[in-house]
Amino acid sequence: MKWAAGIAILGLVVLMAMGTWSLFPRPDVPSWEEETTAWGAENAVAAIVLGARLWDTLFEVLVYAMAMVGVRLALRPLRQAEPQAPLPETPLLRRAADVLLGPIVVFSIYLAASGHLGPGGGFPAGALLGSGLLLLALAKGAERLGGELHEPALELWEYGAIALLLAVGGGVVLLGWRGEHVLLGADFLIAVVVAIGAWVVLHNFASSRGEI
Amino acid sequence: MSYAIGGVVVYLVLGIVGFLVRPRWLCGALAIAAGGASLALWAPGFPEAVLGGTGWGVSVAGDPLALGMWALALVIHGTALLHERARPGAFHPLLTLLLGTCLATVLSRDLFNLYVTLELVSLLSFLLVGYEGKSRAVWASLQYLILATVGMTLYLLGVGLVYGKLGTLSLSSIAALGPGLSAPAVAIGAGLLVAGAAIKGGVFLFGLWLPPAHGYATTGVSVVLSAVVVKMGVVVLARLSEALPVGPILVALGILTGFGGLVYALWERDLKVFLAFHTVSQLGYLLIGFGLGGPAALGAVLYAVAHGLFKGLLFIAAGQAIETTGEREIAHLADRLAWPTAVGLAVGTWAIAGLPPLAGFTAKGALTAGLLLPMKAVLVALSVGTAASFAKVIPLLRPGPKREDSSGGVMILIVVLVGFGLWDFASRPELRQLGKWAEAAGGALGGYGLYLLLRRVRPRLPRITLDRATVVALVGAAALAAGLLFLG
Amino acid sequence: MDGMAASALAIALVGLGLWTLVRRRNVIWKLLGLNVAAGGAILFLVAVAHRPHAHPAIAELGPGPSADPLPHALVLTAIVIHFATLALSLVYVIFLTERRHSQDVHKLEEER
Numbered sequence: 001m002k003w004a005a006g007i008a009i010l011g012l013v014v015l016m017a018m019g020t021w022s023l024f025p026r027p028d029v030p031s032w033e034e035e036t037t038a039w040g041a042e043n044a045v046a047a048i049v050l051g052a053r054l055w056d057t058l059f060e061v062l063v064y065a066m067a068m069v070g071v072r073l074a075l076r077p078l079r080q081a082e083p084q085a086p087l088p089e090t091p092l093l094r095r096a097a098d099v100l101l102g103p104i105v106v107f108s109i110y111l112a113a114s115g116h117l118g119p120g121g122g123f124p125a126g127a128l129l130g131s132g133l134l135l136l137a138l139a140k141g142a143e144r145l146g147g148e149l150h151e152p153a154l155e156l157w158e159y160g161a162i163a164l165l166l167a168v169g170g171g172v173v174l175l176g177w178r179g180e181h182v183l184l185g186a187d188f189l190i191a192v193v194v195a196i197g198a199w200v201v202l203h204n205f206a207s208s209r210g211e212i
Numbered sequence: 213m214s215y216a217i218g219g220v221v222v223y224l225v226l227g228i229v230g231f232l233v234r235p236r237w238l239c240g241a242l243a244i245a246a247g248g249a250s251l252a253l254w255a256p257g258f259p260e261a262v263l264g265g266t267g268w269g270v271s272v273a274g275d276p277l278a279l280g281m282w283a284l285a286l287v288i289h290g291t292a293l294l295h296e297r298a299r300p301g302a303f304h305p306l307l308t309l310l311l312g313t314c315l316a317t318v319l320s321r322d323l324f325n326l327y328v329t330l331e332l333v334s335l336l337s338f339l340l341v342g343y344e345g346k347s348r349a350v351w352a353s354l355q356y357l358i359l360a361t362v363g364m365t366l367y368l369l370g371v372g373l374v375y376g377k378l379g380t381l382s383l384s385s386i387a388a389l390g391p392g393l394s395a396p397a398v399a400i401g402a403g404l405l406v407a408g409a410a411i412k413g414g415v416f417l418f419g420l421w422l423p424p425a426h427g428y429a430t431t432g433v434s435v436v437l438s439a440v441v442v443k444m445g446v447v448v449l450a451r452l453s454e455a456l457p458v459g460p461i462l463v464a465l466g467i468l469t470g471f472g473g474l475v476y477a478l479w480e481r482d483l484k485v486f487l488a489f490h491t492v493s494q495l496g497y498l499l500i501g502f503g504l505g506g507p508a509a510l511g512a513v514l515y516a517v518a519h520g521l522f523k524g525l526l527f528i529a530a531g532q533a534i535e536t537t538g539e540r541e542i543a544h545l546a547d548r549l550a551w552p553t554a555v556g557l558a559v560g561t562w563a564i565a566g567l568p569p570l571a572g573f574t575a576k577g578a579l580t581a582g583l584l585l586p587m588k589a590v591l592v593a594l595s596v597g598t599a600a601s602f603a604k605v606i607p608l609l610r611p612g613p614k615r616e617d618s619s620g621g622v623m624i625l626i627v628v629l630v631g632f633g634l635w636d637f638a639s640r641p642e643l644r645q646l647g648k649w650a651e652a653a654g655g656a657l658g659g660y661g662l663y664l665l666l667r668r669v670r671p672r673l674p675r676i677t678l679d680r681a682t683v684v685a686l687v688g689a690a691a692l693a694a695g696l697l698f699l700g
Numbered sequence: 701m702d703g704m705a706a707s708a709l710a711i712a713l714v715g716l717g718l719w720t721l722v723r724r725r726n727v728i729w730k731l732l733g734l735n736v737a738a739g740g741a742i743l744f745l746v747a748v749a750h751r752p753h754a755h756p757a758i759a760e761l762g763p764g765p766s767a768d769p770l771p772h773a774l775v776l777t778a779i780v781i782h783f784a785t786l787a788l789s790l791v792y793v794i795f796l797t798e799r800r801h802s803q804d805v806h807k808l809e810e811e812r
Binding site for chain 1: 703704707708711712714715718719722723744748750751752754756757758759760765766767768769770772773774776777780781783784785787788790791792794795
Binding site for chain 2: 055
């Protein structure tokens, strides 16, 4: 059977190469400046992700959020069954967390606010904040931090942000909302969703260790 | 357009809010109501609109296929909601989101948007299949996940090729650009797109994850998956064939999946896995119809709705049977079912065998109207095979000792199925000819005869494992791309 | 790196990833292979967007050829979706490891 797989993969690679060969030389890119400024952004990718193709971005955020729900759901029975020994604490991590957490939070807010000016949108801001929370968790102990971060409140924030994002999306798509303030709102909402989602995933992974 | 998209947005918002609100089924029920209102407002369809501006935006349009799928999705959601109304936790919000996304998928006419919505549909399906945390279901779910990602990787490569050559993601623009598959990049890209969608849709050789996933999930989930979600792959394939001339490929895939699924169904002993293999086979009718286009495509839409209804009914009845008796094997379930379940199974079997006057018969009639003889022969052969494989369910239709039956879902589906069938029957005078009835009856009897013949035969069918499924899917994809390149 | 070299790399990654997916028995290796293959597909989309001597589609970077912004946006979405799917599949692997005490596909496939 392995030769069948090999031939199939080789075939796919060759066919892809043939197809790609015929794509070059590439034609010119159509002009994008006007459309970009019409959306209130300064780079085209933000105008597309947060504006023209917001209908895609909504589903993408839902994919992300539902994956987080799935992570939480699937790992919950495992954590309840066998509580794990806490991760060892190190003074180095604790100092690092003390020093870095402030700048991380400030920088992630800055990133969220300027998301539509760079190509990322709210995503890097959320990822940064989520990683910052993970750093805090590693320093203080995941279970203690999990207890301190009130989980139902986090859920409320997350689902609330997604619902608001859906509403904004509806506004943009159906009512034709445009402009920098729309992009800004979408930025922040996405950052919140991504941050909470990243926290949930990292927290769950850090507290459950699959042992054979 | 606004009513439809607005309806989708409301559906999704209610799904999200459902995570925070008790009782859990409430937001789902509200969503169904909102969806119904939206459907009433945008029926019978709306012309293509671009969300977000013409250059980069996402095209959507409403057509009979979308209409049928919306109606089906709402009915099935209601049935599943009723059947699983006591289930706590995230189940109902997930279900609502799943169906809301299906509603969005059937409206979409954009190559990449189809990818995104299909991924969300798959993700929600993974979650629901593995929901109860039984190892067998989780493994089936993981297999589904891996194969689906392979499919979507191929699909993305296809998007890259087609966009690279044609410069647009909108299916109508691609169709307008023509002349189709003459450019090698577009031909290979189209092959990869079709392969990816086929893997997602559970077509026989491509999507061998389907039988375990549908078979081992809980009843409400199996119903939704088999009745609605599986059609999403077919919808994407149908949309692709609107933009690119891949019709003959769809017909070939349809024949492949029709007979392939049947071969496994004829000898499958677990009731729910049997029904799942049947779903694989029934996709054949849909693909053939969409591949041929024209009036056959409309027949395929009808069949999609009809199949959703009777497959849903069969799964609910099967789930009921398994829950009350604790047995999964068909042979062991004989004479043990309560009468509502048995009636449900009987009506479903009657419909799937294509007997008048139910929806199976009318939809098959619409599908086969005006077809040339070879294709008609193929469809008749499929019908005979279907009847043959269902013959072993007949012993189950004798009700056993009376048992408490708490599911109203069975009743709803029976009513809707019978109602739909009768309405369709009444609106098609050509189906009242005795010849057609004789054809259907002959097919069913022929099937029973085939069953008696094959009863003694016990072939060793190759077992489906993850590696084999992956390799087969890749071989199929390479064959599709190469085929479209050289024959397109 | 120009567009053609990037596409070639992308296709090679896809082939390598799919080969790993098929040939390895350990589920985590399979997921790694799948990850690499998906990365290859994403790189392919970016390569399609590239133009010779192009700058990114940011307004301040002045005249001159710019890269096509649409595939860049698609890629952002694809990466997020892919990450989410990978996270979920790893979680299922953790679950199966705890319950079935194996990551070998052949053992997981046996009926319980």
